Amino acid sequence: MHAGARSRMIRVTFLGTAASRPTVGRNVSGLAVQREGDLMLFDCGEGTQRQMMRFGTGFGLGAIFVTHLHADHFLGIIGLLRTMALQGREDLLDIYGPMGSEEVLLQTVHLGVERIPFPVRVRELGPRDRVPFGDYEVAPFPVRHGTPALGYTLKESPRLGRFDVQRARALGVPDGPMFGRLHRGEPVEVDGRVVHPHEVVGSPRPGRLVAYTGDTRPSPDIVEAVRGADLLIHEATFAEEEGARAFETFHSTARGAALLAREAGVTRLVLTHVSARYTEDPGPLAAEARQVFSPTVVAHDGMVIEIGYRPDEVIPKESGRPERSGEVHE
Numbered sequence: 001m002h003a004g005a006r007s008r009m010i011r012v013t014f015l016g017t018a019a020s021r022p023t024v025g026r027n028v029s030g031l032a033v034q035r036e037g038d039l040m041l042f043d044c045g046e047g048t049q050r051q052m053m054r055f056g057t058g059f060g061l062g063a064i065f066v067t068h069l070h071a072d073h074f075l076g077i078i079g080l081l082r083t084m085a086l087q088g089r090e091d092l093l094d095i096y097g098p099m100g101s102e103e104v105l106l107q108t109v110h111l112g113v114e115r116i117p118f119p120v121r122v123r124e125l126g127p128r129d130r131v132p133f134g135d136y137e138v139a140p141f142p143v144r145h146g147t148p149a150l151g152y153t154l155k156e157s158p159r160l161g162r163f164d165v166q167r168a169r170a171l172g173v174p175d176g177p178m179f180g181r182l183h184r185g186e187p188v189e190v191d192g193r194v195v196h197p198h199e200v201v202g203s204p205r206p207g208r209l210v211a212y213t214g215d216t217r218p219s220p221d222i223v224e225a226v227r228g229a230d231l232l233i234h235e236a237t238f239a240e241e242e243g244a245r246a247f248e249t250f251h252s253t254a255r256g257a258a259l260l261a262r263e264a265g266v267t268r269l270v271l272t273h274v275s276a277r278y279t280e281d282p283g284p285l286a287a288e289a290r291q292v293f294s295p296t297v298v299a300h301d302g303m304v305i306e307i308g309y310r311p312d313e314v315i316p317k318e319s320g321r322p323e324r325s326g327e328v329h330e
């Protein structure tokens, strides 16, 4: 794959994949998403900054999206902001969280005696809000976790249809600006004849959709929000043998997440937020989920998944297992 194609990938790096507390091999929740020079975090548990160093995401962070205010999802903001201050950051940082989170997030930003020398904006989001980023947006969706909580999708705008250069030339359209006009949907006139966009441009191509649930029980709202996603990152704290516990604590089982993925028709499912019980061997979670939905893997810290434009494959890059943390992850 050439460099141009690589840079157009959406790159997802799992910084922390443990539920509630870190284990030797897994840090608490944190997910880095990179797209054409933008870097954002979804959740930022304690120690996330060190995972960012370890797995080479860089610190050119534009936004942090917090799913909810359980400690394992946001305490890392405190240290991360101070490190970015020491690095001389001057750029604005946006921090988003669910309704009711602003006060705690502001306390998190300003905790201690150091002043954060760069601007930080904290904003609460409701499930219908949209955070636009040019040709894509981050859209929250409601989840069920017994406390105000959101999942998030990163959703690209549809791309223009494919432009058929051969066909355009055959119709007498000269190479140059008329190609662009046609591609953008304007008819052009060539030798007294009008060439219409539909003659040379295919139908718009869907953008990519990546979804992250944060902590939640499976719910119909999630199915709706993640329908057709190229990648669904769903929590699976427990296996089905602890189904009652999962229900009581507003978490999911691997099977529950897989049923949801199947119903929503996603391309690929990654399970995360793994209970300490499965931290060494998440095999039972994977096996349980694959009985329902085969394109499932259980995340580990340092796992990178790159998502190309359809019909490109989603390419799992099994790099950087914790015990080989010194590796360079390309």
Ligand SMILES: [Zn+2]
Residues within 6 Å of the ligand: 019, 020, 029, 070, 072, 073, 215, 273
């Ligand atoms: Zn959690």
Ligand SMILES: [Zn+2]
Residues within 6 Å of the ligand: 068, 070, 145, 215
């Ligand atoms: Zn939680």
